Amino acid sequence: MSQKAPAETVFLRNSSGVIRAMSPTDGVFFGYLSAAGLYGLVFYMFLGPGLFPRANFLMADVLTVVLFLAVYCVYAVLGSAMPRSGGDYVFQTRVFGPGFGFTISIAAFVVWGWWFCYLAASSILAGLIAPMFNVIGVSTGNHAWVTAAEYVSKTSVRIPIIMALILGSGWIMSRGLKPFLRIQRYFMMPASILGVVLIAASLLFFSHATFMSHLATFQHQVGGLAPSQVISKARSLGFNPAQGYSLADTVGMAVFLSFLFIWVCEVPSLTFGELKSAGRLKTVFGMFATAGALMFVTFLIGLVWTYSYVGLPFMRAFSWMVVNQPDTLGGDWGFRGAPTFLYIPSLNIWIAVLLFICFLGATSQSLFNTIIGPSRMLLAMSFDRLLPEWMGKVNKKGAPYAAIWLGIGVAVALTVVFEVLPNIAEVLFWSSFASLAGVTLTVIAGTIFPWRMKDVYEVSPASQYRLGGIPLVTAIGIIGTAFMLTMSLTNLFNSTFGLFGTGAARVGLVFAVALILVAAIGYVGAKWYRRSTGIDILLNFAAVPPE
């Protein structure tokens, strides 16, 4: 029976239309890859048991995914109400005021645009290229590959390669969003999914016994501890791999996961101005939720690996020794990392190369999003006259080229600093955890949005949803705020990466606060300067009540 087309209920005049080009599917890819889906397995499966040995990973994963739905909902409400590029900067300036938004965003820009840019390039080299060369060398017996791995690990060689990776990515981004979206759609995302499939397939095709036998072979080849001795060795060094779960470690793992899950919504929100259907609440929320679900599935596979395939006690002991006793474990696993570990079941060189390429697809996106996000932030600030006009220059491809080259230019210069002075790099690493605070502020902004921006809220898609008489975004925002505050405070007071943790972590957090203070001074200075030229910055965001 044929179906009749639905009858028109709304009629359009013959008039021009507005069309955006980035699809929600691209948005899902963007969110999943920005959260480092596949590479998240590094933290979750390979390092997680060593950092948080008593964590219940399933509970941490479920807790994070479920509660992040509240965060995604708030971002979707804000994004569909204000579908323009700029993300947290736009939301916070409009709800709290320009001082707040500028201050937090500039601090985030420094860490994200300069440190993360370097970190992503460095991870590609140190976490993928070098270990891949080494695995090829060990497996084929061709020592030239091992020498190549050692060569690209030298500081004098790392520096130009990292610089080249950053500059190359900047060049691609200066040609507009389109080339990046193509690379994301046809390489990064398929590679990530293939990587997850390969890992899942290894569970099916290679038994635990095969895995342990292959690991023994590999450890023998690289001069590491035999797998049969790992647990006993760890015990002799004071670690109990059979200890029960603790809430502290589970929450600690959740904090680590949160640090990945925030990128699902935070990064795509920076490009809402380029996203189709950005004004549709359900579409945007669906986009975030789908990316979050993909993350959950990725980590679920990691869970099966850890608990069922490798075995929790062994994984805990191995990971703990990677983190705390690398010399005793041998085999240089701090260098090899999760991609090498995941090749062990097959011990097949072609699968190894394929896995590394998959990880490359997943990791390389981080390099691009550290350019996309900060440049869009600077563009928004330039339009608001908080930054000089030249930072808002856009080329024919629609790329904010001045902001892009400013960001990567400094990142390239800082590469030398980070490589020669790794202590500084470590400080920046710990300061980046403060980005949880930035997302927390946006969630609070969303919670109070119906009152702070009443007229914008009332015409937004979210206004039709209420729970017990209060706006649904407020009800959900309260849950999201409670969750994010818990994560942020747990981070702040964690014994490893908080104020009471390692020296570098303490310095990192203090550095983050100092950045915010410097940015606040910058804001006051910008406001004063603009006022002297007849511009009142506060007018950019002043509420104009309708007549």
Add this chain to the structure above:
Amino acid sequence: MVSKRNRKSSQGPSTRVFFTTDVHGSEHCFRKFLKVAETYDVDVLIIGGDLAGKVVVPIVRRSDGSYWCNYMGRDLILNTEEELAATRDKIGRLGSYLYETDTDGLEQLRNDHSKVEAVAVELIVERMRTWVKLAEDRLGPTGKKVIMGPGNDDPFAISEILNSSDVVQNPDEEIIWIDEHHEMAGLGYANMTPWKCTRDLTEDQLRAKIGDLVPKLQNVENSIFCFHVPPIDSQLDTCPRLDDSVYPPKVVVDRTGQAEYYGSGSSAVREAIETYQPLLGLHGHIHESKGIARIGRTTCFNPGSEYAEGILHGLILTLTEDSLRSYQFTTA
């Protein structure tokens, strides 16, 4: 509320201008426009085109006295006059028009597109009359200069309403003095779009209109070109390329499925700016191309538009006797 500024500076007295565009029938945006004189402390208020909305939402009277409409994918049943008024208000905020009819009327609209256009023009005219009256009542006593011009999407019928007001000035194909030093030449036409709108022209026709208008300026170097369509390839006109061999036009994609972007602005406008080099160019038309561009000594702006979200994008310009002292984009 912003306190009054000392307008006299070392650069002499100044004129503050607020420019917005492409409100597309949004009651919310227009009512904010009425308040910006007070909030931003400006002397001149300009809407640079595309005043009319795009969407007609029929609301059908049912036999039991209630009303039915479908809006944003939801069926709404309205049982009281208050609910009807609230819905009219909500739909109007986003720039759409509510059309009260019965089931026969709805069928007529479905079967005859020319009827849709006729109904739309009627509703547009009605709203425009209301807006002009509001502007006269609210802004007339303030002495502020109010300039509202049509754009390429606007039916010719609204020009009569704009021209009939003694508070609101219509700059379309006219020269208006915004202060004693600066003239503004207005043009609401655009180069041909895939939708072939009411005021779309060929580039030659546009060139001719500009050629007739600009010579009327007394001091072109100190003037403002308020041309609705931006100059071509200026970054104020970037949008996806459309295939207009089908209706509605669809985005042209390359082999990899990505949209092709291009500068859709007018070459005639660009030539005029390059030739005459006015002080400023104020443009709209491409909602997503908010920005600033310099063509020689001329600074061109497009404040963008998000009328459907109830957000009034604008631009505050501070003009001295012979220069642009400052500018800032606003988001209300």
